[in-house]
Structure formats: structure tokens, C-alpha cells
Amino acid sequence: xxxxxxxxxxxxxxxxxxxxxxxxxxxxxxxxxxxxxxxxxxxxxxxxxxxxxxxxxxxxxxxxxxxxxxxxxxxxxxxxxxxxxxxxxxxxxxxxxxxxxxxxxxxxxxxxxxxxxxxxxxxxxxxxxxxxxxxxxxxxxxxxxxxxxxxxxxxxxxxxxxxxxxxxxxxxxxxxxxxxxxxxxxxxxxxxxxxxxxxxxxxxxxxxxxxxxxxxxxxxxxxxxxxxxxxxxxxxxxxxxxxxxxxxxxxxxxxxxxxxxxxxxxxxxxxxxxxxxxxxxxxxxxxxxxxxxxxxxxxxxxxxxxxxxxxxxxxxxxxxxxxxxxxxxxxxxxxxxxxxxxxxxxxxxxxxxxxxxxxxxxxxxxxxxxxxxxxxxxxxxxxxxxxxxxxxxxx
Numbered sequence: 001x002x003x004x005x006x007x008x009x010x011x012x013x014x015x016x017x018x019x020x021x022x023x024x025x026x027x028x029x030x031x032x033x034x035x036x037x038x039x040x041x042x043x044x045x046x047x048x049x050x051x052x053x054x055x056x057x058x059x060x061x062x063x064x065x066x067x068x069x070x071x072x073x074x075x076x077x078x079x080x081x082x083x084x085x086x087x088x089x090x091x092x093x094x095x096x097x098x099x100x101x102x103x104x105x106x107x108x109x110x111x112x113x114x115x116x117x118x119x120x121x122x123x124x125x126x127x128x129x130x131x132x133x134x135x136x137x138x139x140x141x142x143x144x145x146x147x148x149x150x151x152x153x154x155x156x157x158x159x160x161x162x163x164x165x166x167x168x169x170x171x172x173x174x175x176x177x178x179x180x181x182x183x184x185x186x187x188x189x190x191x192x193x194x195x196x197x198x199x200x201x202x203x204x205x206x207x208x209x210x211x212x213x214x215x216x217x218x219x220x221x222x223x224x225x226x227x228x229x230x231x232x233x234x235x236x237x238x239x240x241x242x243x244x245x246x247x248x249x250x251x252x253x254x255x256x257x258x259x260x261x262x263x264x265x266x267x268x269x270x271x272x273x274x275x276x277x278x279x280x281x282x283x284x285x286x287x288x289x290x291x292x293x294x295x296x297x298x299x300x301x302x303x304x305x306x307x308x309x310x311x312x313x314x315x316x317x318x319x320x321x322x323x324x325x326x327x328x329x330x331x332x333x334x335x336x337x338x339x340x341x342x343x344x345x346x347x348x349x350x351x352x353x354x355x356x357x358x359x360x361x362x363x364x365x366x367x368x369x370x371x372x373x374x375x376x377x378x379x380x381x382x383x384x385x386x387x388x389x390x391x392x393x394x395x
Contacts, residue, residue, distance in 0.1 A: 002040070002051040004058045010049075011037055011062040020068040029071055029105040032063075038071075038104045042088065046100050071106045074339045078150055079103040079110035083158050085231045090175070090216040090224050099156070099177070111154035112232075113145040113178060113202060114225070118395065120147070121363050123160075124169040124222060125393065128204060130161035130176065132211075139163075139176065139214070141184075141207040147360065151187045151200035152336050154180045158228060159209075160221045165391040172390055173221035177213040184208070193352045195332035198340060230300055232361050241281055247314040247350060248277040250343060254321060261321050270321075273314050280306050301367040302375060308357035308364055311342075315351040322347055 018031045032038055033047045037059050042048025063070075073080055080103070087099050102108040119126035128143025141161055151157070157178040164172035178185070184207035189197030216224040244252050255262065255270055280303070287303055319326035329348040342350055358364040372378040385393055 002049050002055070004055055007037075007040065007049075007051065007055055007058045008062055010035060011059050015062070015066050015068065020066055025069045026105065026107070028069055030101070032068075033101050033104055037063075039084075042100075046088070046096055047104055071104060076103070076106045076109055077339075078112055078154075079108070079156075082112060082228045082232045083110040083156070086158060086175075086215060086224060086228045087177075089227050092212075094212070095177070095215070103156075108155040109150055109153050111148050111150040111157045111180070112228070113148060113151075113157045113159040113204075114228075115147050116144060117146050121366050123225075124173070125390075125395075126160060126162060126169075126173070127395075128159075128161045129165075130163050130174060130209070132163075133208075138208040138210050139174075141176070141178070141204050141209060143204050145202040145204070146199075147190070148187075148200045148202050149198060149360075150338070151180065151202050152189065152197075153338055156180060157202075158215075160225050162390060163218060163221075166389050167219065168387055169385065169390040169393065170222045171219060173225070174218050175215045175221035175224040176209050177215060178204075178207065178209055179213075182207045189334075189336055191334060193355065194349055195329075195334060197334060197336045229362065241284075243278065243281065244274075245281070246277065247311050247318075247342060247354070248274055250347070250350070251314055251318045251321065254318065261323065266317070266321055269317055273310065273317060276306075276310055277314070280310055301362065301370040304361055305364055305367045305371065308354075311350075311354040311357045315347070315354045318347045319351045326351075 014032060014035045014037060018028050020028060023031075036044055036047065036049040038047030040049050040051040040056050040059060041053035043050055071080075084100060084103055087095055087103075091099070099108075103110060113128075114123060114126075116126050116128060126143075128141065128145065130139040130141045132138075133140050139161075141159070143161065145159075148157075157180050159176045159178040160173050161176065162172055163174040166172070180187075184205040186203040186205070187200050188203070190199045190201055191197045192199065251270065252274065255267075283306075284303055287300065326347050328346065329352075330346045340353065342353065345353075362370075369381065373380050
């Protein structure tokens with residue numbers, strides 16, 4: 001069993017063999033992965049050492065103190081937080097060897113082809129079709145996906161598609177890895193209220209996916225997708241941040257720096273939200289500790305709910321606190337950014353961008369149902385479509 005001292009020794013050996021000051025960033029990241037220090041709880045040969053997940057902090061502290069580069073996790077968050085655990089849980093050995101290393105080093109960016117114009121909140125109603133071309137041949141995929149972050153920079157996508165329309169909607173879905181460079185993949189920008197096109201819509205026309213890029217069994221895609229979705233909500237709502245990190249930080253700073261803006265009412269609201277933000281931060285830390293014992297559960301949905309509500313309420317308070325200054329907006333230029341930068345822009349951007357937090361990663365309405373049914377144990381809402389063939393559903 002690898003312990004903390006053993007990890008420190010391995011990390012220091014990595015730093016001695018590849019000094020961060022003189023080693024190319026890409027070479028250092030590859031060496032770190034090969035040394036098993038990328039994600040220590042992953043198996044040996046896949047960037048880990050089979051060590052307890054909690055010991056990752058030991059490695060990270062040593063590398064940070066030495067000034068070692070990281071893998072820019074915000075830019076590759078979909079790969080790290082969603083694709084990697086799904087590949088690890090359901091991929092073949094060949095798939096794990098092929099995808100995990102360039103995913104972790106950031107050489108290959110990933111996106112998520114799940115939501116569709118007619119299947120967002122009700123994801124299982126998706127209509128993108130995958131048809132087998134021969135018994136052991138490729139799958140041919142046709143359909144449309146929407147609200148796809150990073151599609152314009154992605155090399156690979158995790159994709160769910162309908163492979164059997166004669167089965168009920170949750171049972172006729174299969175999970176694939178899609179090559180975003182296939183000539184049948186067309187990515188179009190979706191300009192948002194912020195002025196940017198951070199999201200995209202993706203059109204799939206006769207896209208050929210080899211059966212070797214299928215994750216899980218045919219028709220088992222909904223089960224595989226649950227791993228992705230649970231990890232997605234933890235990665236969004238349970239991010240590790242310091243005290244006064246995230247959205248509450250700029251508001252607290254403005255309050256301290258600008259006493260002329262203060263009122264008694266704003267002070268009361270700020271204190272309430274500060275406490276809520278701190279409770280959410282500590283709850284996220286507890287959730288991450290629970291992950292040490294196994295896979296994420298429905299609690300991540302609760303964290304993601306709180307994340308969305310807090311971001312929207314805090315950004316609204318910030319705009320109100322700043323008065324006329326809060327109405328200003330720095331730049332409406334149409335851009336296609338690689339990541340979301342909540343704290344690197346002004347209050348107007350934070351206010352507008354936070355409106356998407358209650359939609360992306362599962363709408364708040366859907367997550368409330370998950371928390372009600374799977375955390376609180378309340379009766380499920382009546383459903384009349386669960387045992388009806390997808391092809392017979394009204395659309």
C-alpha cells in the first residue's frame with residue numbers, strides 16, 4: 001500500500017529527474033502521468049498507483065511548492081471530470097490506454113454530446129440515431145446535439161445515441177466515443193447573452209464510429225451515462241475553492257474597498273450569502289471526502305443545485321451593490337472562449353453568465369427531482385412513458 005511518505009518520495013524523484021524550471025511543460029506532464037502521480041487513485045499504468053484518493057493532496061502540495069506546471073484543469077474539465085471516470089469504469093483496456101493519458105495531459109480536449117433540442121431536461125428522450133453497418137462494422141450516427149461546451153476545440157466527444165427505437169427510451173441507448181474531426185461533424189457557435197459563443201450546436205451527418213469506440217454494452221448507454229452525469233455534477237458543484245473563493249470573493253472585496261457603497265440592507269444580505277457560500281464550500285469538501293470511498297452519488301445533484309442558486313444570488317447582489325457601475329459591461333465581442341472565467345471579468349459578466357448555472361449540467365428542476373427521490377426518499381412523480389417504446393412516444 002502506498003502511503004503519504006511513499007508518495008512524497010516518488011514526487012521528489014519526479015522533480016529531480018524533470019526539474020520544472022528546465023523541463024518542457026508537456027514533457028513534465030507526460031512524465032508525471034507515467035510516474036503514477038496524475039491521479040493517484042487510478043490503477044498503475046493509467047496515471048495512478050492504486051493509492052487512496054485522499055493522498056492526491058500530498059502530491060499536489062509537493063508539486064505546487066516546486067513550481068511544477070499543472071494540466072490547466074479548467075480548460076479540460078469535461079475530459080477530467082466526466083469522460084475519464086466513464087472510460088475508467090466502462091472502457092476496455094485498449095480504450096483506457098488510448099484515451100486517458102492524452103486526456104489528462106491536455107493534448108486532447110473532450111466535449112459532451114448529450115443534450116438535444118428535444119431532449120434536454122428529459123435526456124432519455126434523445127433522438128440521435130446510431131445504426132450498425134454490418135454485424136461487426138461501424139455505427140453510422142445522424143442527429144443534432146446542442147449546448148455543447150468546448151465542441152469547437154475538442155478532439156473527442158462522449159456521445160449517447162439511440163440504437164433501438166423499439167425499446168423504452170431508457171433502454172434503447174448506447175454510449176460512444178465520437179471523433180470530432182470526422183467530416184460528418186459540423187460545429188456551429190451559439191452566441192449567448194454574454195456576447196460570447198462558449199456553447200455550440202453540433203450536427204452529425206453519417207458520422208462513422210467504429211464499434212471499438214463503444215463504451216459499455218449495446219443498449220446499456222443510460223447506465224453508462226449515469227456515471228458521467230453524477231461525476232459532472234460533482235465537478236461543477238463540488239470544486240475545491242479557498243475561503244472567499246468563487247463568486248463571493250469579488251463581492252466581499254468590493255464591500256471592503258468601497259465603504260461608500262454600503263447600506264444596512266446590503267450588509268445583511270451579504271452576510272447571509274457569505275455564510276451560505278462557506279457552508280457550500282465545506283459541504284463540497286465533505287462530498288470530495290466521500291468520493292474516497294466510492295463513486296459519486298446523488299448528493300452531487302444537491303451541491304450543483306446550491307452552486308447555481310448561490311452564483312445567481314451573489315452576482316445579483318454584486319450588481320446592486322455597485323449601482324450604476326454594475327450596469328456597465330466590458331466587452332460584447334463575439335468570441336469562442338476555451339473556458340469560463342467568472343472571476344476574471346466584471347460584475348456584469350458574472351451576473352449574465354450565472355444565469356446558465358441553473359441549466360447546464362442538469363436543470364435545477366431535474367436536480368430537485370433527483371434530490372427528492374434519491375436523497376430524501378420521496379415518492380417518484382407518476383410517469384406514463386417509461387414502458388412505452390421510444391418510437392411510439394408523442395413528440
